[in-house]
Amino acid sequence: MQTEGLSGAPLRWGIAGAGAIARRFCRDVNEHASLGQVVAIAARDQARARAFAEEQGLPLAYDGYQALAASAEVEAVYVAVIHPEHAALIRQMLLAGKHVLVEKPAVTHVADWDALVQLAQVRGLLLMEAMKVMCFPAMRTLLQRLSAMPAPNRLRAAFGSVQARDGKLFDPALAGGAAWDVGVYPLWLYAAICLQRDLPAGEPEVRLVRQTGEVDESVHFAFTGPLAAELDASIVQDLDKAAYLGGEGWALQLVGKWWNPQQVRWLTGDPLPAWPGDIAEPVAGGGMQHEADHFAACVRQGLNDSPWVPQALTRDVLGWVERGLQVGS
Ligand SMILES: NC(=O)c1ccc[n+]([C@@H]2O[C@H](COP(=O)([O-])OP(=O)(O)OC[C@H]3O[C@@H](n4cnc5c(N)ncnc54)[C@H](OP(=O)(O)O)[C@@H]3O)[C@@H](O)[C@H]2O)c1
Numbered sequence: 001m002q003t004e005g006l007s008g009a010p011l012r013w014g015i016a017g018a019g020a021i022a023r024r025f026c027r028d029v030n031e032h033a034s035l036g037q038v039v040a041i042a043a044r045d046q047a048r049a050r051a052f053a054e055e056q057g058l059p060l061a062y063d064g065y066q067a068l069a070a071s072a073e074v075e076a077v078y079v080a081v082i083h084p085e086h087a088a089l090i091r092q093m094l095l096a097g098k099h100v101l102v103e104k105p106a107v108t109h110v111a112d113w114d115a116l117v118q119l120a121q122v123r124g125l126l127l128m129e130a131m132k133v134m135c136f137p138a139m140r141t142l143l144q145r146l147s148a149m150p151a152p153n154r155l156r157a158a159f160g161s162v163q164a165r166d167g168k169l170f171d172p173a174l175a176g177g178a179a180w181d182v183g184v185y186p187l188w189l190y191a192a193i194c195l196q197r198d199l200p201a202g203e204p205e206v207r208l209v210r211q212t213g214e215v216d217e218s219v220h221f222a223f224t225g226p227l228a229a230e231l232d233a234s235i236v237q238d239l240d241k242a243a244y245l246g247g248e249g250w251a252l253q254l255v256g257k258w259w260n261p262q263q264v265r266w267l268t269g270d271p272l273p274a275w276p277g278d279i280a281e282p283v284a285g286g287g288m289q290h291e292a293d294h295f296a297a298c299v300r301q302g303l304n305d306s307p308w309v310p311q312a313l314t315r316d317v318l319g320w321v322e323r324g325l326q327v328g329s
Pocket of ligand 1: 016017018019020021042043044045048080081082083085103104105130132168181
C-alpha cells in the first residue's frame with residue numbers, strides 16, 4: 001500500500017485508557033510516525049490522564065472517555081483499555097464520528113465485531129484491530145514474496161511466557177487466558193498467510209489446559225488442510241519465540257520474537273529465485289508507528305477497512321478463539 005505522496009495534516013490521535021500499552025503506542029507514534037501525532041489522552045480518572053499527558057508531553061488530558069469522544073481536536077481513537085471494555089468503547093467512539101484502532105483482541109464476541117463493522121461502514125469510518133505484526137515492514141515483504149513461492153504447506157508458531165498470577169490475565173471475569181491474550185497472534189499469522197495465498201483456512205482442533213472455572217493457561221490450535229499449522233499460546237510457559245514456515249523445497253524462519261518480525265531467514269538448501277536474500281528490516285522503537293501510519297494512510301484514502309489488517313481476518317481469529325474456548329478440550 002502506498003503512503004508516499006499522501007497529503008494532508010498528520011492524523012490527530014486520542015488514546016482511551018492510560019495503561020501500559022497506551023504508553024508504548026504514544027511514544028512510538030510521537031517519536032517515529034510519519035502520518036500522525038497523539039494529541040490527547042483520556043482516562044476514567046482525570047489525575048491518571050493528567051499524569052500521562054505530562055509524562056508524554058500531550059496538550060490534552062480528558063476526564064473520562066466521553067470527553068474524548070466529544071473532542072473536536074481528535075480524528076482517530078486508539079482504544080487501549082482491557083479487552084472486555086473494547087466493544088462498548090468502540091461503539092461510543094464510532095457514534096461520535098471517530099475512526100477507531102482497537103487493541104487486540106478487538107472484542108471477545110464475533111457478534112459484537114459484526115455489529116461494530118456494520119456501524120463503522122454506515123458511518124463511513126475506519127475500524128481496525130491493532131495487530132501490529134501485520135504492519136511491520138519485514139512482514140509486508142515476507143507476505144509479498146510468498147505470492148511468488150511454491151505454496152506454503154506447514155506453519156509452526158507460538159507465543160508464550162510466564163505471567164504474574166495475580167493479574168488480569170488469570171481472571172475469567174476479565175476475559176483473561178492464553179487464547180485471548182496471546183493466542184490471537186499465531187492465529188493472525190496463519191490467517192494472513194492463507195489470505196495471501198488464497199488457501200482455505202478451515203476450523204482448528206483446539207486443546208486447552210484449563211481447570212474448571214479458571215482461564216485457559218495454555219492452548220494449542222491445530223489446523224489441517226493445505227496449510228497445516230501447529231499454533232501454541234501460554235501464560236504459564238516460555239515458548240519458542242521463532243516461527244517456521246515451509247513448502248515444497250523451502251523453509252523459512254522468522255527469527256527472534258516473530259510477532260515483532262524484523263528478520264526472516266532461509267533455512268534449507270539453495271534459495272529459490274523468489275527469495276533474493278534474507279529479510280532484515282529493523283524497526284525503530286517498538287514498531288507501533290507502522291500500524292499507526294498504515295491506519296492514517298487508510299483514513300486519508302477514505303477506506304473503511306484495512307487491506308493489511310482486514311476486518312474479515314479479525315472475524316476469523318475471534319471466531320476460532322470464541323468457539324475454541326466453548327468446545328475445546
Ligand atoms: N499490541 C500489543 O503489543 C499489546 C501488548 C499488551 C496489551 N495489549 C492489549 O492492550 C489492551 C490493554 O492492555 P494493557 O496491558 O495496557 O492493560 P492495562 O494497563 O492493565 O489497562 C489498560 C487500561 O484499561 C482500563 N482498565 C484497567 N482495568 C480495568 C477494569 N477492571 N475495568 C475497566 N477498565 C479497566 C484502565 O483505563 P484508565 O486508564 O482509563 O483507567 C487502564 O489504564 C488489552 O486488550 C491487551 O490485550 C496489546
